[in-house]
Amino acid sequence: MPQLQSKERGAAAVEFALVLPILLLLVVGIIEFGRLYNAQIVMTNAAREAARTMAVTKDAGLAVSAAQAVAGGYTINVAPGTCTPDTQVTSTVTSQVDLLTGSWFTFGPVNLTGIGAMRCGG
Known part of the structure; x- marks a missing residue:
């Protein structure tokens, strides 16, 4: 492989410095989206469990306990x-989920809502 001249090495460093912030922003965005998507799934499962428990037992206290157990x-x-x-x-x-990057960009927590429905009586 031919040796790079010193000017070409400097150009590669400048290109890397220009691309790195965009790449890091993309990676952090993917991580945040994944966390929020997972939290949304948890909220939906908790709501579904509360609806199922309410439909079977007709006890609101048990439904709340079941949802809290699923929510982790x-x-x-x-x-x-x-x-x-x-x-x-x-x-x-409903729940508020803090962002990992919230302190960096002064974003507040994200409000997530899960809704579950089930026919009463089994």
């Missing part, structure tokens, strides 16, 4: 609906 480490607010025979119960789970 997230702090959630659960609003289970009421269940009457042959109707559909809907539960809503």
